[in-house]
Amino acid sequence: MTSQNTVLQRAAAQLEISGLSKRFGPDAPLVLDNVNLRVEQGEFVALLGASGCGKSTLLNLVAGLEEPTAGELKAPEAAFMFQDASLFPWLTAQANVELALELRGVGRQERAEQARELLELVHLGGAGRKRPHELSGGMRQRVALARSLAQSRDLLLMDEPFAALDAITRDLLHDELERIWRRTGRTIIFITHNVREAVRLGQRVLLMSSRPGRIVAEWRVGDGLDARDRAELSGEITTELRREIRRHAT
Amino acid sequence: MRLDTDSGDDVAQLEAGLDALQAEQPGRSAVRPAIGKALLPVLALAAIVYVWQMYIWIVQPRPDILPGPADVAAALGSLWGDGAAQETILTSLERGVLGFLIAAVIATPAGLLLSQHKGLRAAFGPLISGLQVLPSVAWVPAAIIWFGLTDATVYFVVLMGAVPSIINGLISGVDQVPPQFLRVGHVLGANRWQQATRIILPAALPGYIGGLKQGWAFSWRSLMAAEIITVGGSMGFGLGSLLQQGRDLSDMAIVVSAILLILAIGIVIELLVFAPVERRLLRGRGLLKAGAA
Numbered sequence: 001m002t003s004q005n006t007v008l009q010r011a012a013a014q015l016e017i018s019g020l021s022k023r024f025g026p027d028a029p030l031v032l033d034n035v036n037l038r039v040e041q042g043e044f045v046a047l048l049g050a051s052g053c054g055k056s057t058l059l060n061l062v063a064g065l066e067e068p069t070a071g072e073l074k075a076p077e078a079a080f081m082f083q084d085a086s087l088f089p090w091l092t093a094q095a096n097v098e099l100a101l102e103l104r105g106v107g108r109q110e111r112a113e114q115a116r117e118l119l120e121l122v123h124l125g126g127a128g129r130k131r132p133h134e135l136s137g138g139m140r141q142r143v144a145l146a147r148s149l150a151q152s153r154d155l156l157l158m159d160e161p162f163a164a165l166d167a168i169t170r171d172l173l174h175d176e177l178e179r180i181w182r183r184t185g186r187t188i189i190f191i192t193h194n195v196r197e198a199v200r201l202g203q204r205v206l207l208m209s210s211r212p213g214r215i216v217a218e219w220r221v222g223d224g225l226d227a228r229d230r231a232e233l234s235g236e237i238t239t240e241l242r243r244e245i246r247r248h249a250t
Numbered sequence: 251m252r253l254d255t256d257s258g259d260d261v262a263q264l265e266a267g268l269d270a271l272q273a274e275q276p277g278r279s280a281v282r283p284a285i286g287k288a289l290l291p292v293l294a295l296a297a298i299v300y301v302w303q304m305y306i307w308i309v310q311p312r313p314d315i316l317p318g319p320a321d322v323a324a325a326l327g328s329l330w331g332d333g334a335a336q337e338t339i340l341t342s343l344e345r346g347v348l349g350f351l352i353a354a355v356i357a358t359p360a361g362l363l364l365s366q367h368k369g370l371r372a373a374f375g376p377l378i379s380g381l382q383v384l385p386s387v388a389w390v391p392a393a394i395i396w397f398g399l400t401d402a403t404v405y406f407v408v409l410m411g412a413v414p415s416i417i418n419g420l421i422s423g424v425d426q427v428p429p430q431f432l433r434v435g436h437v438l439g440a441n442r443w444q445q446a447t448r449i450i451l452p453a454a455l456p457g458y459i460g461g462l463k464q465g466w467a468f469s470w471r472s473l474m475a476a477e478i479i480t481v482g483g484s485m486g487f488g489l490g491s492l493l494q495q496g497r498d499l500s501d502m503a504i505v506v507s508a509i510l511l512i513l514a515i516g517i518v519i520e521l522l523v524f525a526p527v528e529r530r531l532l533r534g535r536g537l538l539k540a541g542a543a
Contacts, residue, residue: 063437065433065436065437077439079437080434080437082430082433082434084430086430086431086433086434088431088434088449088452088453089534089535089536090452090453090455090534090535091452099438099448100438102448103435103438103439103440103444103448104438104439123261123262123265123266124269127269131534131535131536132536133535133536133537134536136268136269136272137272138265138268138269138272139269139272142265147438151437151438151439168268169268169272172261172264172265172268175261176261176265179261
């Protein structure tokens with residue numbers, strides 16, 4: 001189990017964002033306006049908002065894919081999972097995971113073993129030799145999850161990773177992701193435009209306004225909530241989200 | 251508590267079931283289509299020979315204008331019998347393959363450089379596209395003046411034909427690499443060299459292979475043009491030279507034989523070299539159905 005521990009257990013991590021703003025070009029409108037956010041180590045945060053609210057921009061800033069216009073951002077290096085699995089079609093599932101390990105500097109011998117472990121973690125132990133096109137959408141997204149875990153980063157950023165999947169598969173992947181989160185202790189920031197998904201997964205749900213993007217409301221989702229409580233909370237958040245969207249009608 | 255310990259296995263089982271339902275079904279056996287694929291071109295060829303023979307019988311053209319299939323077959327047989335066919339084929343193939351390989355060795359780094367460097371590409375891109383359109387036979391007179399009637403003339407013309415095609419194929423292959431792959435590479439921590447060798451090159455491979463295929467076609471065409479025009483000196487005797495000799499001797503059966511040999515080599519190289527490579531590549535990436543050619 002020692003090798004598994006090295007893959008799966010993380011040191012302390014936290015994200016601190018204060019006064020963060022972003023515009024694309026000097027005359028362009030603000031995409032993000034004075035965003036403040038603090039995420040504790042091991043927390044699962046769901047970031048909720050309508051289209052065009054700058055959720056993805058915020059994630060790209062955290063990942064270092066883009067530079068902030070103003071404000072401070074203290075983030076550890078992060079793993080990233082996209083809406084499409086973005087697996088490399090010329091590599092098998094196993095080799096896709098191994099490439100992430102290789103780019104991290106893991107030795108050849110360990111790579112194969114760790115990649116196998118990670119694929120088993122997402123219940124794809126038998127699919128290592130398959131190419132991405134031979135896998136279903138849900139399986140591909142699980143390989144992508146294994147690949148992002150292979151990056152061995154404390155912080156995992158997920159940009160609507162299940163949005164393109166059918167409802168049955170998505171439900172299942174919610175269970176899967178929650179299990180892996182509990183097991184690996186990763187800090188996760190999960191972007192979605194689906195209220196129920198946010199409540200299902202997040203310990204905290206943050207609502208973002210659109211144009212410019214700000215964090216306007218926050219809910220804590222207690223562990224003890226039953227189905228009815230969750231439905232009630234979803235209703236409350238939906239009301240708030242719709243109010244936010246309606247503001248743009250004028 | 252029971253639910254908790256069970257849930258991992260439960261999810262695993264559910265997922266296994268869903269994976270089985272959603273994964274691609276294995277394709278049907280490809281044996282029957284393969285036979286059909288081989289049979290149809292043979293039938294087409296038989297039909298052409300039949301029409302050709304009917305024309306000979308009905309119109310009865312002079313044999314020195316259009317020989318019949320039997321005459322051509324006899325000419326081919328005698329060319330093969332005295333070893334002339336084998337010699338010319340080997341000479342031409344050797345030049346074509348060698349020229350093509352040299353072209354690939356020159357064009358690959360050049361294409362990579364141009365695809366990565368905006369300034370160089372802006373400067374040389376239009377010129378290379380222009381060279382690709384220029385019939386390389388236009389270089390023959392210049393090459394003869396520079397290199398005389400030597401093999402260097404032939405290789406020069408072949409290179410001028412093949413290099414631009416391969417460069418352009420590689421560039422367009424790189425252009426078509428989805429930007430998302432580059433972002434993934436960046437997120438995974440690839441440096442510039444790793445980005446180029448582990449992500450851009452493999453992603454651009456189909457376009458590159460396409461460029462190589464076109465480069466070979468240009469090599470072969472250029473070679474034939476060069477061999478027809480430049481005969482003698484220290485040059486070997488290739489298929490193009492055979493064609494030219496047939497014309498000089500007004501031996502139409504040899505002319506048609508040479509054309510058929512040139513055509514056959516082109517088809518054989520395509521079927522035995524490029525088609526399998528391309529098919530394997532595309533199938534591995536799921537861009538080709540298992541049963542299709």
